Amino acid sequence: MEQNKIEVIIVGAGPAGIAAGITLARANKKVLIVERGSFAGAKNMFGGAIYVEPTKEIFPNFLEDAPIERFNIEHRYVLLTKEQSTTISYKTQEYTKNSCSIIRAKFDSWCVEQAKKAGAYFAPNTVVKSLILDKGRVIGIKTDLEEYYSDIVIIADGVNSLLAKQLEMRKTIKPKNVALAVKEVYKLDKNIINERFNLNDNTGCVCEFIGYPMDKELGLGFLYTNKNSISIGLGIGLEDIKKQKLNVNDVLEELKKHPTIAPLIKDGELQEYSAHLIPEGGFKKIPKLYANGVMIAGDAAMLVNNLHWEGTNLAFKSGKLAAETAIEALNNNDFSENSLSLYQQKLENSYVIKDLKTYKDILNNIEPRSASFFGYYPKKIAEFFKIFTTVNAKPKKQEFRKYICSWFTDRSLRELICDIFTIIKSVMGVLK
Ligand SMILES: Cc1cc2nc3c(=O)[nH]c(=O)nc-3n(C[C@H](O)[C@H](O)[C@H](O)COP(=O)(O)OP(=O)(O)OC[C@H]3O[C@@H](n4cnc5c(N)ncnc54)[C@H](O)[C@@H]3O)c2cc1C
Incomplete structure (x- = not known):
């Protein structure tokens, strides 16, 4: 890099940032991905399953090479009262076709390695403090260490997106438009997991919990099987948490005690506890996605489809489309708002905006x-x-x-x- 100037800077090494980075690097563009964590995935948590087709679009080799935990063959919808449960289960043997459980710390690191192999620069341990503007155009970033300049900045810094706020492209999220999620990971022998969920070493099960103890608010529980652990958690709308004065940890404790759930995690050793926000605003809360020299992708752009637990796929797709727009802008040497408006068009033509529009009022x-x-x-x-x-x-x-x-x-x-x-x-x- 000459004099701290590069063609594109991406803030955030989550799915949106990495998809943008690898797409640009594959097109031989000079790109720097900046991440505040000590490695990609260090700061990230999700449920979680990634989806095969959207992931393959970015990483065609991921089924063979990526650190996948299990391929989900069963999806259970479990309706709970305090002591009872009614389960609807969908099961398929086409298990490499839909979703797989992953652990973000491992998976995001693998993804960033692929981006580096393709030619992207990666700067971990680097917090972007603000964007540098010149005559209303974003021309770079100020980090905790130094300043870097670029023709285009792609903001992929996740749900809180302080940078989109700095540009006034996003307002502070209202409690109504965000959910607070908590998650625990329990270490369990793989044979026990296989036995409890009727799986083999490669196959997995997803559970969605609907009802008690989230029976007065907009909230859902989830459970994912990993190779040697189980992730269990829940998400509740922040407005409901405030209104009902809920302590989300207490709600999770109650969920884990349920007679249908307790045996699934019994004797598990608590490995990890984490909490994160999930954008809930949907289509109506998507901010302006581009301006002079800048685009916003992934959670930072509020691109999450809550009803289907979809976020990583929308992040991958929006990151890729932002990168494709950046490639055209670089080829035309035009980084104006008008040139970058192509990103909005590309998103509108994709399933990302179409799906969010479909569920806009639900x-x-x-x-x-x-x-x-x-x-x-x-x-x-x-x-x-x-x-x-x-x-x-x-x-x-x-x-x-x-x-x-x-x-x-x-x-x-x-x-x-x-x-x-x-x-x-x-x-x-x-x-x-
Ligand atoms: C509990 C929960 C369960 C979920 N379950 C699923 C699921 O099962 N399937 C699914 O597809 N989606 C799920 N999601 C949603 C999914 O995790 C997100 O939509 C997805 O991670 C968004 O990717 P992103 O790249 O936009 O943001 P993120 O993954 O949040 O990445 C943003 C990155 O930016 C970095 N960053 C932030 N600020 C700065 C800064 N100033 N400087 C440098 N770096 C910065 C962060 O450290 C982070 O690495 C879930 C989310 C939650 C919270």
Whole structure:
């Protein structure tokens, strides 16, 4: 690098930053990825599964070479009341086709090695303090050590994105538009994991927990199987945490004690505890994504599809599209806002914005009815299965009648109508 000047600087070595870096390096552009952690992945946490197709688009060789924990063959949706659970499970044997569990510290490090092999420079242990501007154009970064200059900066610094805030491209996130997630990792022998989840050494299982103890708020629990450990955690909207004065750690403790969950992590040795924010604003909260000399990708751009636990794929894709835009801008020697607006067009033509648009109202619709969808209905579903599976000396018709009547007597008719209306509105919103 001459006089601290390079063609593109990327802030953040998460999936968005690395995808941008490797795409630029493969096109023989000079690119520097700056990361505050001592290595890529050091500061990062997620559930987590990555998705095969979107990951292959960036790393065609990843199935053979990357540190993958397990390929998920089962996805369980577990509806919880305090003592019961009802599980819907989808299982497939096409296990290398959809998702795999990974550990970010290992996986992100592998990704950055690929970017370095392709020719990208990587600067770990370097905190970007601010962006350098000249006549309204971003021309570089100020780190805790020195200043670096570039034609384009790609901001991929994650959910808090202080740099997007510096440019006033993003405002401070409101509690309504973000969830707080906590996660614990339990070390367990692989044979025990295989036995408990009916897996082999390569296959994995994902569980989503809906209902108790997150039965009054917009919150979900998750569990992922790794090779020799289990990740368990939950995420709850920050506004609900504030309103209900929740301690998220206490909620996780309660979740782990549930009779359906406790045996899954029994005798596990706590290895790790972490917490992180998840953008929840969706389509309506996507900020302006480009300006003179700068683009924003991944979580920094609020690109997360919460309903499907999708974030890394949107980060990979947006990072790649930002890099492709940067390549054109470098070839044309034009780093203006107008030139970089191509990034917005590329994103709009991709599944990233299309999917976020599809779900744009769903969380807003559901949030006021959280107590219904996360508390009341899991309870009613469990009640139904209790009646259906219980053999006693009572006539079945009498039991079913009592159950059906309870739908109209447990709560007001108005509540039921509101819930039905919410479902119709949400489905119509998705199909529109
Ligand atoms: C609990 C939880 C569960 C999740 N589960 C899943 C899942 O199962 N599947 C999925 O696809 N997604 C999941 N996600 C979402 C996913 O993790 C994110 O969408 C994804 O990591 C975004 O990638 P990114 O590169 O934009 O940001 P990040 O991964 O957050 O990376 C940002 C990087 O920037 C660095 N950085 C920040 N500020 C600076 C600075 N000033 N200077 C230098 N470096 C800086 C950080 O250290 C970090 O390495 C989950 C998220 C959470 C919190």
